[in-house]
Amino acid sequence: MFHQLCDEKGATISIARIKDSKQIVGGYNPLSWNSNGSYMNTSESFLFYITDVGNLSSAKIGRVFRYHQNAIYGDSGYGPTFGNGHDLYAQNKSWSASNGNAYTNINIPSSFTIDEYEVFQVAKKSL
8 A cells, every 4th residue: 555655756754653652763765665676775864763752852863874775665565665674664564673774773673563654745845
């Protein structure tokens, strides 16, 4: 369903709430998603992890620091997927993280279930 709704739509931000917690995780993709099983090159994407939504100082941002050519992965078998070692990836409500491959390590849990996730299209505002 993710790729049917999000492929070729331009920049997006994916946001997920970890089940039975106050934790939020997600990532920004400045490119368009695709389903062709390929990596995409960007240094502009990032991951984020908020350990307590009631305390924004708990927020962490992970930027691409290596393997820019593999920063984003598009495949019909996955939801939003970031990084060559799948630093963050989704398969339905089961998400996983492999911290520190392409993105700086922000200690996202290695596997977790989400309550829900949303993907928002990011558009530049003309002045």
